[in-house]
Amino acid sequence: MIKKNHEVKLRQRKLFIILFLFSVFFSFINLFSFLDFDFYPEYFIALLVLTISSNLIEVSINKIFLIGILVDILIGSILGQYTLTFLILLGLQIFSQKYFVLPTKPQSMLLRFLFVSLGVIIVSIISQKFSPNFYSSMSLLNQLIIDIGVTFFILIIFQIFYEKTYGS
């Protein structure tokens, strides 16, 4: 495994904090208000999938748990919603490493897409159950498809920033 030097680690930590704050701000903003429907992409799932899969910061179960609790307090419909999702994603990532020690780029992209899809599905199911005000102007399936697509798109944008932390 390629070891990151100290400077890159610092840059990646900064990037994580910036992306976290960005996710906090944008999670409260309905970017699709001009289309007259409420839609909030899962920025935190995109960020955590990137963090876990590319080791943006040194991840451990404790850290993921704490981040999950923080996100739950900020935007969760029940305490543990995002914590559970993030922990499952971490477990799956660790499990997948058993089979993809050095995955190719398409493989890693596919894995990330699957993680994003699973994360969005878990969060949506918990929201359906516990969020009393959960309301969607479209069917759940359509909502899920759009949510997964947009969240994956956000993940790609985050990844571009992540790749830039290595410099030229």
Added chain:
Amino acid sequence: MALKVSKKKLSLFTSNFSLTYFIFFITLTFVLMFMDYRYDYLKQIRKDLSIVTSLFISSSNNIMNFFENIQDSTKSNASLRDEIKQLNIKIDKLSIENQIRNFLVAENENLREANILSKKLSPKKTFFAEVTTPTIRGNKKIVVINKGTKNGLREGMPVVNKLGLVGQIFSTYEKTSEVIPLLSKKFAVNALQNNGKNHVIIYGNNEFLEIPYFPVSIQISIGDIFVTSGLDNVYPSGIKIGEVVEISPEDKQFNKIKLKPSTSSNQFSLVTVIDY
């Protein structure tokens, strides 16, 4: 010989990941979910941390409001631009209507004057005609009117308008007639000074009307007006011909008088032909 694989390497997760820890945290999460569902802790936590969370929420709202304001302002800008465009179109329409109205007012005034003129000249027969093209033909200024022999016009008939004498019909056709204007060199008319004393003959000179030999002994001043005398039996008496603008001595006995005609072919469109 088969390699001996350690138990650690065969485990489901990698070595630096504790499955026990993982299961513990998953369980803890479920406990948290259950407790929150049962006792609604999240609400209380959010209340306690409202200072922090409200900071994020208000910042997000500010960003959103900023974009909404921009959107609103662009929308209102666009609608105002559209309104301005509509108003400009309306202004153009009103301007055209105003021009038509002004034309109708002028036309109405002309008709009124022509009517007064025809009453003044009654019981003589009068014909109203419109000037179609004032033009120059062979050094002569010709005015073409839209009435001809078909309407009863004859050569030699005087043509007048509300301002005064316009000219004389020079040639007639079936539907049009040509008028020699006052300024034509071929034009001559018997005139009377407006004090009613002095008879003269006024000639056209392309640019001005002139009286070539006006006795020095007779008093005349700039601004004096000459009208038709009616002695020639061609023009009825009392029609304004022109105004004195220059008096220059021709010799010891005579002055040369220049007159500005009362009418100009560029100024009128409606004329009256008199059957005198």
